[in-house]
Amino acid sequence: MERQLTLISLFSALIAILGLVPRIDLISGVPITAQSMGVMIAGAVLGPRRGALSVLLFLLLVALGLPLLAGGRGGLGAFASPTAGFLVGFPVAAFMTGWVVEHWRAFLLPTVFVGAAIGGIGVLYGFGIVGMAIVLNKTLLEATLLAVPFIAGDLIKAALTAFIVQSLFRARPSIIMSRVVR
Amino acid sequence: MFLFRSTTAKLGTGENVGLQLYRASYSVAGRQILSGLSLHLTEQRIGIVGRNGSGKTTLLRLLAGLISPTEGYVRVEDIDPAKNRNMLLAKLGILFQNPDHQIIFPTVEEEIAFGLRQLGQSQSEALRVARDILLKEELGHWAPRPTCELSQGQRQFLCLLSVLAMQPSTLLLDEPYAALDLPTQLRLRHRLANLPQRLITISHDPSTLMQQDRVIWIEGGSIQADGEPDEVLQAFSIEMHRIGREECLH
Amino acid sequence: MLALTCPVETPLHRVPVGAKLLGLALFVLIITQLKAPALAWLAVLLVGVLHMALGVQILLFSISLLRPLLPFLLIIALWHAYTGTLAQGSTTGARMIAAVALANLITMTSRLSDIVALLERSLAIFNRTLQARRLALAIALVIRFTPVLRDKSDLLADAWRARRNTQPRWQILPPLALAAIDDAERVAEALSARGGV
DSSP states (O other), X not given: OHHHHHHHHHHHHHHHHHHHOTTOOSBTTBOOOOHHHHHHHHHHHHOHHHHHHHHHHHHHHXXXXXXXXXXXXXXXXXXXXXXXXXXXXHHHHHHHHHHHHHHOOSOHHHHHHHHHHIIIIIIHHHHHHHHHHHHXXXXXXXXXXXXXXXXXXXXXXXXXXXXHHHHHXXXXXXXXXXXXXO | OOXXXXXXXXXXXXXXXXXXXXXXXXXXXXXXXXXXXXXXXXXXXXXXXXXXXXXXXXXXXXXXXXXXOSEEEEEETTBOTTTOHHHHHTTEEEEOSOGGGTOOSSBHHHHHHHHHHHTTOOHHHHHHHHHHHHHHTTOGGGTTSBGGGSOHHHHHHHHHHHHHTTOOSEEEEESTTTTSOHXXXXXXXXXXXXXXSEEEEEESOGGGGTTOSEEEEEEXXXXXXXXXXXXXXXXXXXXXXXXXXXXXXX | OOOOSOOSOOGGGGSOHHXXXXXXXXXXXXXXHOOSHHXXXXXXXXXXXXXXXXXXXXXXXXXXXXXXXXXXXXXHHHHHHXXXXXXXXXXXXXXXXXXXXXXXXXXXXXXXXXXXXXHHHHHXXXXXXXXXXXXXXXXXXXXXXXXXXXXXXXXXXXXXXXXXXSOOOGGGHHHHHHHHHHHHHHHHHHHHHTTOO
């Protein structure tokens, strides 16, 4: 029980610092924020339920006013901004990623990539686009156009998530909860 | 109290230009951490002693070029370590305190190869050279091993190999013994003693710096003493004992 | 670094958090119904006046928090200029500014401990005191360990830059995540040793 609590909390902290550290380049020269990768990693490693809880805990702290979002943003204002949809989608994305990893029994690398793509792009963008449409008062199609340029970057992030989770699995096999051999 | 004596220890062979600081200061967020340090480091074995918070780690980071001085300048073999990192990385290596916060890659050969890429080698070349280095140490079987499987001593040794792979002429060591158990400390000490590079060792523990050619005592961001290890370390120990008896933990 | 956004104590701090959140919800509900630009900008003015009443410092700080909205405001301006619907764009922009600014103000003027207390009370209503304690502990753990992980990421970044002249790349993330996992194991042991949760 304690272990689950601390794992959830520490992954929330991990997601937080992935927003606070702008100095990580993902691919040569392109500084993308790694925070959404933290969300997908949480889902893949902790599983759908605990991963989602971890992200919800993170969002709670953001709502509390801690500047944990990429760029040092935070507070309730973030939930009223055009990107609020993405925030709401984060825990769902984590859940989706974790769900795919848990239920699709292929090799870890492609499984995590597909999970991260479905969760971190498909689901997340769904929520994000709806959110933008509402706040910016645009149609869904128009909001989609605004979001499309970012998909390429997020596909790369999904691939990196897969490599990172595979690396974690090799170092600590028991940590990928859904892959623990009983 | 201020003790300053010029050292009569032997100078290093080869790279005589050494490392220089001239009136180097470093402050951040209004706090002055180092004030006006001037040093010319040429000896083969140099120790820097100071208690926690004295500024010795900042001094190391200035020499390594991880930060720039807010005043004055720093030069390593006439190179500005902060601005000219490509040239610096061929000359200066650092061994940090804790191997767990230093090893980045999942396998031993990748970890060693990382620095070799900086020297212009391709990934396959770098891996080949890394395996050669391990073979020379009779550790060829280590190459594909996961780094997380290594023991603490083995990890520290891997960090040392990774840094030495880049063949620097100077090695900075930040509290190299602090995180190690006694046998590992002794092994590392023996290993370091035989290295041909110039070694600059930072420590808060005087007993680890007895074999240096020159010891510099940093306190409150400035030089308290500079000279023969016996004298400087004795003065340091006396002062530390005095502080330990008098000051309460604020 | 890991500090709450609030700079200074205000009368609004004394208003109960629940009331402020309700007020915010009502406000956002109302302004989403506004169609005329004049009304939307009136809402912005009202929020601005509320800030001013609490002090210029608060107003300036709140404005600085609006910076992330700039790219979106630009998009709105360009879009609606292009489609000739500037009035609608103006309303959208004003609503966004008013909602975000007021939400940030509520956040700024609510102490972390007060909000956590509200959460605990809410959970207690549903007879979930155990969950409330666990939640409070989880919050404390995240706050405690974010700087710790940040330090580890700084160390790893140093270790990278000590051997390579580029910005750290994604390869430092696995060791960072491992550090988080190992810290979690250690804290779990410490908690168990002290009676568990």
